[in-house]
Amino acid sequence: MEKTFLMVKPDGVQRNLVGDIVSRFEKKGFKLAGAKLMYISDELAKTHYGEHKERPFFGELVDFITSGPVFAMVWEGEEVIKTARDMMGATNPQEAATGTIRGDFGVTVGKNIIHGSDSLESAEREINLFFNSDDVLSYDKQDSSWIY
Ligand code: DAT
Ligand code: MG
Numbered sequence: 001m002e003k004t005f006l007m008v009k010p011d012g013v014q015r016n017l018v019g020d021i022v023s024r025f026e027k028k029g030f031k032l033a034g035a036k037l038m039y040i041s042d043e044l045a046k047t048h049y050g051e052h053k054e055r056p057f058f059g060e061l062v063d064f065i066t067s068g069p070v071f072a073m074v075w076e077g078e079e080v081i082k083t084a085r086d087m088m089g090a091t092n093p094q095e096a097a098t099g100t101i102r103g104d105f106g107v108t109v110g111k112n113i114i115h116g117s118d119s120l121e122s123a124e125r126e127i128n129l130f131f132n133s134d135d136v137l138s139y140d141k142q143d144s145s146w147i148y
Contacts, residue, residue, distance in 0.1 A: 001031075001076050001077060001078065002076065002077065002078065002079065002080050002081060002120070002123075003033060003074055003075065003076045003080065003123060003127060003136070004074070004075055004080045004081045004084050004116060004117045004123045004127075005072070005073070005074060005115075005116070005117045005122075005123055005126035005127045005130060006025070006072075006073045006074075006075055006084055006114065006115065006116045006117075007070050007071065007072045007073065007114065007115040007116075007130075008021055008070060008071040008073075008113065008114055009064070009065060009070055009111070009112070009113055009114060009115060010064065010065065010067050010068035010069065010070055011064075011111040011112075011113060012071070012105070012113040012114060013037070013068060013069050013070060013071055014068060015105070015113075017105055017113060018071045021071075021101060021113075021114060022035075022073070024087060024101065025073075025075055025084065025087070028077075028083070028087065029077065029143070029147040030075045030076060030077040030080055030083075030084075031075065031076045031077060031141055031144075032073065032074075032075060032076075033074040033075065033076045033136050033137055033138070034072075034073065034074035034131050034135050034136040034137060035071065035072065035073045035074070036071075036072055036131075036135070037069050037070075037071050037072075038069060038070060038072055038130075039066070039068075039069055039070075040065050040066050040070055041066070042062065042066055044129065044130075045061075045062045045065045045066050046062060047129060048065075048126065048129055048130075049061055049062065049065070057110070060110060061110075064110060064111070072130045072131070074127055074131060074136050077147075078148070081116075081117055081118070081119065081120060081123050084116045084117075085116050085118060086100070087100060087101060088100060088101050088102055088114050088116050089101060089102035089103040089106075090102065090103075091109060091112060092109040092112070093105075093106025093107055093108065093109065093112050093113075094107070094108075094109075101113055101114050102114065
């Protein structure tokens with residue numbers, strides 16, 4: 001089954017949005033496979049956001065993502081990568097639809113609450129960057145026959 005990497009950023013943790021965000025993915029019907037509250041090191045931040053290293057906001061982005069604990073998660077389900085991105089909303093919360101996480105909670109692009117992998121390759125890369133394989137669990141859930 002497809003997996004994605006999602007992370008509540010430091011602004012979302014400080015603003016008490018972890019519960020709401022976890023709840024949205026649970027209610028949708030996705031399965032939580034791993035989760036931890038953690039600090040991101042400068043090195044991990046630069047690797048994770050490596051594709052943006054030439055962008056003018058890179059320094060700000062690294063400072064922000066390392067500024068406080070994040071809540072890192074692995075979620076599993078059919079089409080979870082794309083569906084989670086849709087549930088997050090556009091990168092800029094001012095362009096994100098109401099009903100999406102960024103549309104409901106964010107105001108500026110620099111503090112947009114949540115990260116989510118944007119492809120199968122980035123999901124695999126990011127899950128491996130943030131989680132040991134032992135900490136991504138495979139288990140049966142009672143509700144799966146009511147979802148699939
Ligand atoms: P996304 O997080 O939707 O995948 P992205 O990969 O293009 O967006 O950018 C990564 C993060 O960088 C984004 O969540 C917030 C920040 N960012 C993007 N564009 C920005 C900009 N123009 N100014 C400041 N921060 C920006
Ligand atoms: Mg991205």
